[in-house]
Amino acid sequence: MTIMETRKHGDAADGMVGGRFSRLDGKLKTTGGATYALEQPVKNLVHAVLVQSTIAAGRVVAVDAGKAKAAPGVLSVFTPEDDLGLLVASDWFGNRPDNQPFHPLPREVSFNGQAIAAVVAETLEQATEAAKLVKVSYEETQPVTGLDDPNAGEGRLVDMLSVGWGDAEAAYAAADIRIEAEYRTPREYHVPIEPHGLTVKWEGDFLTVWEPSQWTHGMARTYAEWFNIPADNVRIVSPFIGGGFGSKAMGYTYSAVAAAAARKLGRPVKLAVTRPQTFTAYGGRAATRQTIRIGATKDGVLQAIVHRGASETSVLADFPEQTGAATPLLYAVPNLSTQHRLVPVNTVTPGALRAPGKNPSAFGLESAIEELSYAIGMDPLELRLRNYADHDYQSGKPWSTRQLREALTVGAEVFGWSKRSHEPRSMRDGRQLVGWGIGCGTFPVLKAASEALIRILGDGSVEVVSGAIDMGQGTYTILAQTAAEVLGVPAEQVDVKLGDSSLPGATVAGGSMLAGAITGAVHKAATAARDELIGLALNDSNSPFRDTGANTLVIADGRISVPRGEGPSLTLAELMSAIGRDRIETQRNTLPEGANGPEDHKRSWTTMANIEGPTAGDLSMHSWCAHFVEVKVDEDFGTVRVSRVVSAFDCGRIYNPKLAESQWRGGIIMGIGQALLEEGLIDERFGRVINNNMGDYLVPTNADIPHIQVISVGIPDHDASVLGGKGVGEVGIVGVAPAIANAVFHATGKRVRDLPITLEKLI
Amino acid sequence: MTRTIHLSLDINGKQHELDVEPRVTLLDALRESLALTGTKKGCDQGQCGACTCHVDGKRVLSCLTLAAQVEGRQITTIEGIAAEGGDLHPVQAAFIENDAFQCGYCTPGQIMSAVACIREGHAGSEEEIREYMSGNLCRCGAYNSIVAAVREAAEMAATGVAAKDKAEVA
Amino acid sequence: MRDFSYFRAASTEEASRATLDAGAMLLAGGTTLLDLAKCGVTEPDTLVDITHLAGLGDMTVDANGATIGALAKMGEVADHPGVKAAFPAVAQSLSLAASAQLRNMATIGGNLLQRTRCSYFREPGVFPACNKRNPGSGCSAIGGVTRNHAVLGTSRACIAVNPGDLAVALVAFDAYVEMGRRRVAIEDFYMLPGETPDWETVLKKGEIITGIAIPASPAAKNSTYLKVRDRQSYEFAAASAAVGIEFEADGKTVRDIRVALGGVATRPWRARAVEQSLIGTVLNVEAVEKASRLSVEGAVSHGGNRYKIELAPRVVARAILTMGGLA
Incomplete structure (x- = not known):
């Protein structure tokens, strides 16, 4: 057993854990050598293009594919008439109905933009053009287009999301200071720069799928279930993912269509979802609304929070965007009640988008807290610190680590918060109004098991192998660092192979849980490899260490030697050569003993x-x-530009500050987009998102983003993970939108409670 | 019936022969016919910049350029900017050093745009870099690092830290 | 894109002849044409590539003004020292448009012909009703999401906004569009939609834009282009204004003023009423704000675009005040 001393993060430039090591995959990504799903050289490939519905509700009466079929190069047109022979697969939790047929091209239309046909042709251009020739006749019914549709109703209460303690209503009614407001967020979309799609190839009953995947093992299971073939027959290959943000963790209907088409045609199929189609080929963040009531004493001590929220979902499935997810966690409050409702509308089923639940929840709560600060006349930083939660009021449990006070105080100091004047409209820069705002964020530590393989090769190099993925968070890099640290070799000597469901199992890259899970597995496997190597070095008859009398050895800087002693010092390659080994392999997972059989693996x-x-x-x-x-707000035009951001994070120990800082900034920038730009515009006559492209659904450009200063105030949390880290990827966006809304209020005196804060709301 | 035409394209200093329909874009020709997949398709509508390459030294969007239009022009893609020996272009090196990407999908377009931005003389200040790099969207949000990388590479080019590199950048 | 044939015209005359064929279209920068061909809005049978024609990309700027060949790229014109000096608003309108890549591709002639960004226009497979695409079929935008639609120059047939920036500056400074021997004042080049929104300009079949001419003027030399939008860059205008002012020898009385609006109208919009009310006056904030409100006389809201009626005069006012040294 090797005991690793935890180093303070953020101060080292080397490849050990905590070092600012440059991305392992940097060269591939900057030279065009990183190969994404639609770039696999597969021979004899044909191209599939989707046809999406143009109504939001009703039924496909007929599909006239005659013209499309007659078009040059067209091989086949798939429509609701075709039984693709698929079965419904499990949900994320492994629940699955028995033998229920799955029709990825359905006859019943439940949202505008639903895939209802697919055209396969020899070339992309032929398939694209032929898809326009498919004529669909519908029988339309009246759609419910959103939360505000009079026919949408109040929705269904989701009991398991109700949280409460004390008597919130009574305490609110009795409070000296009361505020109440409704906050809304629109449909928002992931917009990864790599659009979705896949390349699929069958060899007999074996299926290979090149598809961007946040979860190779989970998606492999889905395909196996759709086609009713053994799980081992499916291989998902996803070494690089061009951004996911929650949208690439499952197989979607078009995935099934492509795989089924490939099987029917006996040729590999590539299906590229077009950018406009991505807006309805899978779901973004659901639109939400929430009402928050806060009661407090005159000196700013919270007495009650009453929260009532709702999110839209599809008529096909439930996906709650939990507006109460952050509400119980951020502050000390003796009485609280939150409830969430789900409102089915004619939309694609919403999905997980960076910090699901926590994000809109924090928009409501953190806006409301600043509204309270103005109602009381107290600085919003002081109000937050006054109501600091010393433990988790919801569970009653102590925090593992919670450096939120440090985040607030350090952030405030670096930002210069003390120079703020509290009155709205009191700060200016020439013609522009200046506003400062705060938003706090939180995201839970989710823990999952994973598995990894370590190989020490004859040349002394090390391989880390896992089916886990890297969509830009830096998995390749931190795993090299983890293995390097345990094995005492430079990180440059470590190669990492990821993104393939045929490799050792790993949990989803979602919920900010992968880094903690997979570094734990790599740490364990590498420790076992190290122990095995040292054991061989001490005991192998050909080892120069055999007669040193040492009972252990140290490995550092790629050399193995006797601790504190005179004696041999060998490189790993020299030792491997001496003991006649060309490799040492150890595979370990982090499942508990006694729950480590094949079924446990499948489940995990x-x-x-x-x-x-x-x-x-x-x-x-x-x-x-x-x-x-x-x-800075130009009041004449209503335009808001973010001019400065300082954000302080407690994500525990940081494995690679260079990469973590990038991820934090990325979350903040997505939050700036959410606050100021991003909104799916729905034409209520048709239930269709009409800004379904990157020129009309605006995400921030380089010019929209100022320098963003990020600070780590975390401390290692070994309850959260083996190496002491907590999640990094999701929390960065949480709290950004309310911080901006609060700053806009401070600048202008106008409180915007519905995102995004576009110019017409301020002029 | 599908009409194809024969094209001879000068890409990264090499002639590539291909038979394609006139409607095939430079982007699809690179990715689907020539196995030059470093140039990325992000929107196919001129709205994201992922497909940026150079035609006669100028940055353009290959998704809105027909392959047939650029016959006789010099096309440069991300695969063609490192030195012959494999040494990275200073902009590529600066992107890695500054962690100017996460998922890497917009990166070839960012780098092609950055090389041109410096060459055009539009990398004089952070504000100017931000504006002149705004045609390349990055959803991972690497903008701060992209600006730092462009600035660093531009300064290297201006001060001639490496004469060889300077020749490539400027 | 629908399959088409492609050829390179050897001369302007050949290109002109070729476009007499129904279904033939000229291909220059391609940034509008190929985009719309992918959307299925344009379905040419033949593309006549004119990008290789010599001479059509030349630019000269002298004391009389600027002549700019139709194939000059937006980026080249934006960076041209002569244009920047004599026509700042023109150069700014170009450098604030699109992105550096698109400006390296798009030509001046093509830019004048760019089509609307109306979402309903751009999705023919979803919204068959569009009078601009398919005369007489109706307008899907009216009654829909109209945040980016026009408030000026609309008709019951069409409310699509003209998205141009350059054309706004050109309209302000009385530029001409040259089509071979024919020369048309740019304001007359663009047509109001009326009942025939499919007919956007006076360009006739077989005619090719060969260049633009911008007469020099003191107002053009002292000019600015102000563009307001949600995003800081790479976006069409929510509202924009091209403004140029010539002062009398006293340095404060307005001798000549030009005002044109973008992002709010069905064509580049000259605001003569604003100009008239300020000529001969000494600028002050109140008078400028009052005069600027004349820029949206007759504006009609369709719901989501109501804010433009408030925003446009403020953009005009700021641009005037900036040039008057009062902002």
């Missing part, structure tokens, strides 16, 4: 059923952050 790698929530143990574990934002 291919479903989310075994994932532990933040309060599964004796502690309550979360990442935390505090954002300080400055905006």
Whole structure:
């Protein structure tokens, strides 16, 4: 057993854990050598293009594919008439109805933009053009187009999301200071720069799928179930993913269509979802609305929070965007009640988009807290610190680590918060109004098991192998660092192979849980490899260490030697050569003993059923952050530009600050987009998102983004993960939008409670 | 009936022969016919910049350029900017050093745009870099690092830290 | 894109002849044409590539003004020192448009012919009703999401906004569009939609834009282009204004003023009423704000675009005040 001393993060430039090591995959990505799903050289390939519905509700009466079929190069047109012979697959938690047929091209239309046909042709151009020739006749029914549709109703209460303690209504009614407001967020979309799509190839009953995947094992299971073939017959290959943000963790209907078409045609199929189609080929963040009532004493002590929220979902499935997810966690409050409702409308089923639940929830709560600060006349930083939660009021458990106070105080100091004047409209820069705002964020620590293989090769190099993925978070890099540290070799000597469901199992790259899970597995496997190597070095008859009398050895800087002693010092390659080994392989997982059989593996790698929530143990574990934002508002035009951001994070120990800082900034920038630009515009006559492209659904450009200063105030949290880290990827966006809304209020005196804060809301 | 035409394209200093329909874009020709997949398709509508390459030294969007239009022009893609020996272009090196990407999908377009931005003389200040790099969207949000990388590479080019590199950048 | 044949015209005359064929279209920068061909809005049978024609990309700027060949790229014109000096608003309108890549591709002639960004226009497979695409079929935008639609110059047949920036500056400074021997004032080049929104310009079949001419003027030399939008860059205008002012020898009385609006109208919009009310006056904030409100006389809201009626005069006012040294 090797005991690793935890180093303070953020101060090293080397390849050990905590070092600012440059991305392992940097050269591939900067030279065009990184190969994404639609770039696999597959011979004899044909191209599939989707046809999406142009009505939001009703039924396909007929599909006239005659012209399309007659078009040059067209091989086949798939329509609702075709039984593709598929079965419904499990949900994320492994639940599956028995033998239920799955029709990815359905006859019943439940949203505008639903895939209802697909054209396959020899070339992309032929398939694209022929898809326009498919004529569909519908029988339309009246759609419900959104939360505000009079026919949408109040929705259904989701009991399991109700949280409460004390008597919130009574305490609110009795409070000296009361505020109440409704907050809304629109449909938002992931917009990864790599659009979705896949290349599929059958060899007999074996299926290879090149598809961007946040979860190779989970998606492999889905394909196996769709086609009713053994799980081992499916291989998902996804070494690089061009951005996911939650949207690439499952197979979608078009995935099934492509695979079924490939099987029917006996040729590999490539299906590229077009950018406009991506807006309805899978779901973005659901639109939400929430009403928050806060009662407090005159000196700013919270008495009650009453929260009532709702999100839209599709008529096909439930996906709650939990507006109450952050509400119980951020502040000390003796009485609280939150409830969430789900409102089915004619939309694609919404999905997980960076910090699902926590994000809109924090928009409501963190806006409301600043509204309270103005109602009381107290600085919003002081109000937050006054109501600091010393433990988790929801679970009653102590925090594992919670450096949110440090995030607030350090962030405030770096930002210069003390120079703020509290009155709205009191700060100016020439013609522009200046506003400062705060938003806090939180995201739970989710724990999952994973597996990894370590190979020490004859030349002394090391391989880390896992089916886990890297969509830009830096998995390749931090795994090289983890293995390098345990094995005492430079990180440059470590190669990492990821993104393939035929490799050892790993949990989903979602919920900010992968880094903690997979570094734990790599740490364990590497430790076992190290122990095995040292054992061989001490005991092998050809080892120069055999007669040193040492009972252990150290490996550092790629050399193995006797601790504190005179004696041999060999490179790993020299030792491997001496003992006549061309490799040492160890495969380990982090499942508990006694629950480590094939069924446990299947359940852990291919479903989310075994994932532990933040309060599964004796502690309550979360990442935390505090954002300080400055905006400049041109009041004549209503334009808001973010001019300064300082954000302080508690994500525990940081394995690679260079990469973590990038991820935090990425979350903040997505939050700036959410606050100021992003909104799916729905034409209520047709239930269709009409800004379904990147020229009309605006995400921030380089010019929209100021320098963003990010600070780590975390401390290692070994309850959260083996190496002491908490989640990094999701928390960065949480709290950004309310910080901006609060800054806009401070600048202008106008409180915008519905995102995005576009210019017409301010002029 | 599908009409194809024969094209001879000068890409990264090499002639490539191909038979394609006139409607095939430079982007699809690169990715589907020539196995030059470093140039990325992000929107196919001129709205994201992922497909940026150079035609006669100028940055353009290959998704809105027909392959047939650029016959006789010099086309440069991300695969063609490193030195012959494999040494990275200073902009590529600066992108890695500054962690100017995450998922890597917009990166070839960013780099092609950055090389041109510096060459055009539009990398004089951070504000100017931001504006002149705004045609390349990055959803991972690497903008701060992209600006730092462009600035660093531009300064290297201006001060001639490496004469060889300078020749490539400027 | 629908399959088409492609050829390179050897001369302007050959290109002109070729476009007499129904279904033939000229291909220059391609940034509008190929985009719309992918959307299925344009379905040419033949593309006549004119990008290789010599001479059509030349630019000269002298004391009389600027002549700019139709094939000059937006980026080249934006960076041209002569244009920047004599026509700042023109150069700015170009450098604030699109992205550096698109500006390297798009030509001046093509830019004048860019089509609307109306979402309903751009999705023919979803919204068959569009009078601009398919005369007499109706307008899907009216009654829909109209945040980016026009408030000026609309008709019951069409409310699509003209998305141009350059054309707004050109309209302000009385530029001409040259089509071989024919020369048309740019304001007359663009047509109001009326009942025939499919007919956007006076360009006739077989005619080719060969260049533009911008007469020099003190107002053009002292000019600015102000563009307001949600995003800081790479976006069409929510509202924009080209403004140029010539002062009398006293340095404060307005001798000549030009005002044109973009992003709010069905064509580049000259605001003569604003100009008339300020000529001969000494600028002050109140008078400028009052005069600027004349820029949206007759504006009609369709719901989501109501804010433009408020925004446009503010953009005009700011641009005037900036040039008057009062902002």
